[in-house]
Amino acid sequence: MPEQRLKIDFKRSGGVTGMQLTTCVDVDDLPEDEGQTVRDMVEQLDLEQMSQQPSGAGAPDRFVYELRIEQGERTVDVCLGEAELPEDLRPLVRDLEKRAKSR
Amino acid sequence: MCNNCRNPLYCIVPPIILDRIARNGNEGQRDRALRTLSRDHSLRMARLHMAELRVVIRRGAPTTGTLEQTCGNKRRTIYDAQNGETLPGVVVRPEGTDSAGDVAVDEAYDGLGATYDFFWETFERDSIDDDGLPLEATVHFGEDYDNAFWNGVQMVFGDGDGELFNRFTSSLDVIGHELAHGVTEDEAGLIYWREPGALNESMSDVFGSLVKQKKLGQTAEEADWLIGAELLGPEVDGVALRSMSAPGTAYDDDVLGKDPQPGHMDDFVNTLSDNGGVHINSGIPNHAFYLVATALGSYAWERAGRIWYEALRDPQLRPNARFRAFARATVTATSALYGPGGDEMKAVTHGWESVGIHI
Numbered sequence: 001m002p003e004q005r006l007k008i009d010f011k012r013s014g015g016v017t018g019m020q021l022t023t024c025v026d027v028d029d030l031p032e033d034e035g036q037t038v039r040d041m042v043e044q045l046d047l048e049q050m051s052q053q054p055s056g057a058g059a060p061d062r063f064v065y066e067l068r069i070e071q072g073e074r075t076v077d078v079c080l081g082e083a084e085l086p087e088d089l090r091p092l093v094r095d096l097e098k099r100a101k102s103r
Numbered sequence: 104m105c106n107n108c109r110n111p112l113y114c115i116v117p118p119i120i121l122d123r124i125a126r127n128g129n130e131g132q133r134d135r136a137l138r139t140l141s142r143d144h145s146l147r148m149a150r151l152h153m154a155e156l157r158v159v160i161r162r163g164a165p166t167t168g169t170l171e172q173t174c175g176n177k178r179r180t181i182y183d184a185q186n187g188e189t190l191p192g193v194v195v196r197p198e199g200t201d202s203a204g205d206v207a208v209d210e211a212y213d214g215l216g217a218t219y220d221f222f223w224e225t226f227e228r229d230s231i232d233d234d235g236l237p238l239e240a241t242v243h244f245g246e247d248y249d250n251a252f253w254n255g256v257q258m259v260f261g262d263g264d265g266e267l268f269n270r271f272t273s274s275l276d277v278i279g280h281e282l283a284h285g286v287t288e289d290e291a292g293l294i295y296w297r298e299p300g301a302l303n304e305s306m307s308d309v310f311g312s313l314v315k316q317k318k319l320g321q322t323a324e325e326a327d328w329l330i331g332a333e334l335l336g337p338e339v340d341g342v343a344l345r346s347m348s349a350p351g352t353a354y355d356d357d358v359l360g361k362d363p364q365p366g367h368m369d370d371f372v373n374t375l376s377d378n379g380g381v382h383i384n385s386g387i388p389n390h391a392f393y394l395v396a397t398a399l400g401s402y403a404w405e406r407a408g409r410i411w412y413e414a415l416r417d418p419q420l421r422p423n424a425r426f427r428a429f430a431r432a433t434v435t436a437t438s439a440l441y442g443p444g445g446d447e448m449k450a451v452t453h454g455w456e457s458v459g460i461h462i
């Protein structure tokens with residue numbers, strides 16, 4: 001059975017630097033093992049709950065994370081401050097930050 | 104990688120703004136919001152009273168001097184998070200102790216010292232709360248952490264990834280920037296969202312830059328007016344995080360993009376990222392300050408800095424103040440400090456006009 005489509009748009013804004021990091025990952029374009037790692041990290045998430053969490057009042061110089069995750073037929077948007085980032089989302093965010101930094 | 108890499112705006116829920124919750128929130132939320140709002144104003148009134156008392160004591164007849172002795176004394180503690188994210192971490196350098204050879208620890212210790220001295224010597228402000236608050240900072244926070252912040256209680260510095268960013272204690276103006284967030288929170292309490300948020304950011308850049316200028320003994324003409332020049336990594340095409348003299352010119356890099364700061368209201372950036380572009384639109388009030396400081400010449404902290412500081416402390420300045428409200432507060436402060444018809448007033452009104460803020 002073919003795997004579900006999985007695409008992620010990522011943006012990190014804010015921080016004292018104010019410099020944005022962005023990347024966009026289509027798992028089908030990744031080497032198989034790398035793609036599976038990303039799929040596993042997304043599998044762990046409660047996307048519905050995450051997308052409904054309102055972003056809190058801004059805190060000075062903390063990062064703001066924006067993700068759009070397109071998985072199969074559904075699309076989930078998440079916008080969270082660094083301090084509100086749930087533990088299970090952190091590995092995915094760290095991975096996307098690394099990808100956004102590669103030249 | 105997908106080829107239609109959009110940059111859509113995902114932040115469809117703007118960060119919570121206190122007065123909106125106070126009107127529309129449920130009972131618990133409303134209570135918390137109102138408490139935060141009223142705390143801001145009652146604290147400021149209490150502090151005004153304390154500041155007046157202290158002036159009386161300083162200038163008045165000999166007293167027992169207990170207040171006097173506590174003023175102007177730094178109380179710093181530097182902690183090490185040991186690359187974890189638990190705050191504050193372990194104490195590595197309390198006030199008055201010698202260096203143990205960790206450069207980030209020493210930069211934080213010296214940088215907090217320089218910032219404390221700046222506020223004390225320039226404005227007779229005794230620490231973040233003008234009441235001798237001990238200064239606490241944690242270094243080596245997180246792994247390859249590309250950031251520094253003030254969390255309402257203390258300052259926190261990452262090591263950077265070593266490629267895009269060096270350690271965040273390496274720029275004195277960034278240390279001053281973080282401590283100034285504490286001062287702004289304590290005084291005007293500017294909401295961290297859109298225009299008041301960009302003003303909040305600009306206060307930190309202004310005072311951060313002044314801390315560095317005073318430490319180096321530079322006049323307005325001699326200063327580089329750059330923020331974070333030292334912490335840009337070797338791979339980045341750029342000179343700093345921001346330029347107050349020429350917003351939008353600090354960097355142009357493959358990974359980080361181009362410096363998005365405007366220096367004029369015509370180019371105000373509407374965005375929901377970065378808490379409504381607080382690190383972007385701060386370029387506008389930053390540039391106004393630069394114009395005022397260079398028009399007046401000599402040391403920027405003496406007149407331009409004093410005007411900005413008094414405006415930030417103006418009890419009329421609301422937490423949701425926009426650029427124009429702050430500009431008006433600088434005019435009020437200028438008039439009170441230097442009279443309504445002098446060079447200072449000309450410089451201030453011309454500075455704001457030049458960035459498209461009409462007072």
Ligand SMILES: [Zn+2]
Pocket residue numbers: 016060061280284304307
């Ligand atoms: Zn800041």
